[in-house]
Structure formats: C-alpha cells, structure tokens
Amino acid sequence: MAKITRAGPASPPDGGWGWMIVAGCFLVTICTRAVTRCISIFFVEFQTYFAQDYSQTAWIHSIADCMTMLCGLGFALCYSPAIAMVGKYFSRRKALAYGIALSGSGIGTFILAPIVQLLIEQFSWRGALLILGGFVLNLCVCGALMRPITLKEDHSSSEKNHDHGTQKEDYSPLTKEWAQTSLCCSLQREYSFLLMSDFVVLAVSVLFMAYGCSPLFVYLVPYALSVGVSHQQAAFLMSILGVIDIIGNITFGWLTDRRFLKNYRYVCYLFAVGLDGLCYLCLPMLQSLPLLVPFSCTFGYFDGAYVTLIPVVTAEIVGTTSLSSALGVVYFLHAVPYLVSPPIAGWLVDTTGSYTAAFLLCGFSMIFSSVLLGFARFVKKVKRTQLRFLAKESDPKLQLWNNGSVAYSVARQLDQKDEGALAMAVSGCNLT
The missing domain is CATH 1.20.1250.20 (MFS general substrate transporter like domains)
Structure with a gap:
C-alpha cells in the first residue's frame, strides 16, 4: 500500500x-x-x-x-x-x-x-x-x-531524495556503496x-x-x-x-x-x-x-x-x-x-x-x-555596476539579473524571430 x-x-x-x-x-x-x-x-x-x-x-x-x-x-x-x-x-x-x-x-x-x-x-x-x-x-x-513544521519546499526536497533512493535500490546491488554516496551528496547539498x-x-x-x-x-x-x-x-x-x-x-x-x-x-x-x-x-x-x-x-x-x-x-x-x-x-x-x-x-x-x-x-x-x-x-x-555597464555597452538589449549573470532579453529573441520571418517572406517574393 x-x-x-x-x-x-x-x-x-x-x-x-x-x-x-x-x-x-x-x-x-x-x-x-x-x-x-x-x-x-x-x-x-x-x-x-x-x-x-x-x-x-x-x-x-x-x-x-x-x-x-x-x-x-x-x-x-x-x-x-x-x-x-x-x-x-x-x-x-x-x-x-x-x-x-x-x-x-x-x-x-x-x-x-x-x-x-x-x-x-x-x-x-x-x-x-x-x-x-x-x-x-x-x-x-x-x-x-x-x-516541528515541514514546509512545502522541505517536503518536495525529501520526496526527491526518496525517489532517488528508490531508483538506486531497484537498479544497483551495491546498497552499502549507494548509501555512502547518498550521504555524501546529502551533506554536500546541506x-x-x-x-x-x-x-x-x-x-x-x-x-x-x-x-x-x-x-x-x-x-x-x-x-x-x-x-x-x-x-x-x-x-x-x-x-x-x-x-x-x-x-x-x-x-x-x-x-x-x-x-x-x-x-x-x-x-x-x-x-x-x-x-x-x-x-x-x-x-x-x-x-x-x-x-x-x-x-x-x-x-x-x-x-x-x-x-x-x-x-x-x-x-x-x-x-x-x-x-x-x-x-x-x-x-x-x-x-x-x-x-x-x-x-x-x-x-x-x-x-x-x-x-x-x-x-x-x-x-x-x-x-x-x-x-x-x-x-x-x-x-x-x-x-x-561594472557588469551592468559592460552589458549595456555590448548590447543595449542585454539584461543583468540579480545574481550577476547576463541573459538575453525576451525582446532580443522576438527580434530574431521577426528577422527570420522577414527573410522567409523576402525569399518567397523572389521566387515568385
């Protein structure tokens, strides 16, 4: 059950x-x-x-x-x-x-x-x-x-660990080695x-x-x-x-x-x-x-x-x-x-x-x-500030996220799609 x-x-x-x-x-x-x-x-x-x-x-x-x-x-x-x-x-x-x-x-x-x-x-x-x-x-x-109280994020985390453990027990005969590896991974994550x-x-x-x-x-x-x-x-x-x-x-x-x-x-x-x-x-x-x-x-x-x-x-x-x-x-x-x-x-x-x-x-x-x-x-x-400045200098459509990493904006992706559609339309007109 x-x-x-x-x-x-x-x-x-x-x-x-x-x-x-x-x-x-x-x-x-x-x-x-x-x-x-x-x-x-x-x-x-x-x-x-x-x-x-x-x-x-x-x-x-x-x-x-x-x-x-x-x-x-x-x-x-x-x-x-x-x-x-x-x-x-x-x-x-x-x-x-x-x-x-x-x-x-x-x-x-x-x-x-x-x-x-x-x-x-x-x-x-x-x-x-x-x-x-x-x-x-x-x-x-x-x-x-x-x-004690268990929040949703704690519950989902424990479910992932449980599912991961079940898969290991089904496919790996080395239970002891898996337990040690799982413990190390758990401590590393914690x-x-x-x-x-x-x-x-x-x-x-x-x-x-x-x-x-x-x-x-x-x-x-x-x-x-x-x-x-x-x-x-x-x-x-x-x-x-x-x-x-x-x-x-x-x-x-x-x-x-x-x-x-x-x-x-x-x-x-x-x-x-x-x-x-x-x-x-x-x-x-x-x-x-x-x-x-x-x-x-x-x-x-x-x-x-x-x-x-x-x-x-x-x-x-x-x-x-x-x-x-x-x-x-x-x-x-x-x-x-x-x-x-x-x-x-x-x-x-x-x-x-x-x-x-x-x-x-x-x-x-x-x-x-x-x-x-x-x-x-x-x-x-x-x-x-320096990363934000460099991002603006290299491409005004780049955005700087809170963690400091640089990612392309949605507008950039939409522009690329529009450019692709325009090129296909132009090629179609040339063929006709």
Missing part, C-alpha cells in the same frame, strides 16, 4: 503556533544566555575564593560560552535549535519574531543580575549556583513547546552554502565580532568595582544593560521589518556592530556611575540590535531551507573567540594593570568586523 504523505504549508505561517515557538525560544535565551552573562557577577567571588588572577578566573566564563557554541552539549542542545525553529515559522515578520525571542537574554539579565547578587549575599556563591541550576531546568518546558562568498565573509566577520562582544559581560562588574562603584550599583549596571538589550531586540526587529528598512537589514547589522565597537573605545574614559549608565544603555541597545539580526542576515544569505545548518555554523564560529577573548583580556589587565588595552582591542575587533562586511558589500555592488 502506497504511503500517503501530507504536504506542509507553502510558506511559513507567520503566526499561530509560531508564537508559542517564540515564547519557548524566549525562555531558552533567559535560561542560557542570561544565566551565562550573570557569571560576571560571580567573577569577583571566584577570584577571591580561589586566589587567582584575572586571566585564570576568566576561563570559567569562557569555557561555558565556548561549549554552548562548540558542541552538542548542555545549552547548545537548546539554544541553536530554538532559534532555527523561529526561522521556520516566520518569514514576513521574521525580524520582529527574532527580536521578541532573543530579548529573553536582556530581560533575563535585567531580572537575574540583582537577584544573583542577593543570592550570593544570602547563600554564598555555591548556593546561588545551585538555585540557578534549578531555574535552568525550565528548559525542559521549552522543549515541550517545540513542534552545506553548499559554505562555498558562497557572502557567507564566507559573514563567517570571518563573526569571528572578530564574537571576540569583541564577550569580554564586556565578564569584566563590566569588575571594572565598575575598580573605579569605585559599589557591588549593588555594579549589578545595577548589568540590569540596565539587560533591559536596554530588550529594547534593542524588539525595536530594531520591528524597525527592520518595515518596508523602508527591509532591504537594508545587512547595513543595519554592520551599523550596530560598529557602534558597539565605538562604545568600547570610549569605555576607559568612563570612571564613575553617572558615566557608566549611558554606556550600558548605548552598548546594550546595539548589542540587542545585532543579536536580533544575526539569524535574519544569515537567512537572507543562505535561504530558509539551510538556515538551521547555517546558524549552527555561525554559532559554532562564536566558540573559539568566546573561549580565548576573556582570558586574553584578563592577561592584558594583569600585565598592564589597566583595563584600557583590553577594551581597546575588543573595540577595534568589532569595528573591523563591521568594516569588513561593509567593504565586501561595497565591492560586490561595484562589480554589479
């Missing part, structure tokens, strides 16, 4: 159960990214208890962030799939959906930062970590909300975006961006304490960073969904990354609470902005079908910078006795990430 399969919707539903997916992803980001950020509040406690310097203590936060992005362990099993699921359920409102979902990182930081400080004061750092561990168990609830120049540029820029963004969440509280800010006020700075992060997530997601900015999401992303880099360069000059509060607001807003746009920009480059794999690669690339940047920053603090060198290096790294993306986009635009 033939197996009957039900085709999925032609396009993402942009609503319905998708909002439950957004809610689940929202809670996932609270339990993963916000909890990891709160390690910054434990930094001074770890440093005092274990009697270690900045670079050694920073490995605690670095390893937690690195393992989240690098392996299929712990937070990674929740974070990346939840983000990919949002992309499956939304298309027209994708930036807004991601803005709401990823705002959990900011809301979680806003709520957890003062709570963690109180827990440390009441139960010591050991008790505080134990309570946070119990809170993270809510990830099980998030997993229960994740309902990760074909790795050969796209746009994705390669994005991947390189992500390395520099990730290097710059991580140390602030480790060293903001210690830096504030070093300039005379109290423990509660330093935790308050993290709360401000978190709540403004929320505003950046949602407002930037909403703005870039508008018609006048929808085609400029790439530019908005590099703009947000570059401004965070500039904030880093100004940080060493800010040595009081009234000056650190505006910094936390500015950095938090644009941090939320570009975090929202990472999946959106990735989807624009690779498409919806390969989004899950591409996001996996993008977040995987965060791992090494997350691992090495806080210890390197700590080593600079230990060596120089100041935070200046560490913050400047992070700032220039983020600015370079932004400039690299902008330069690549500029070069691509210049090449398109």
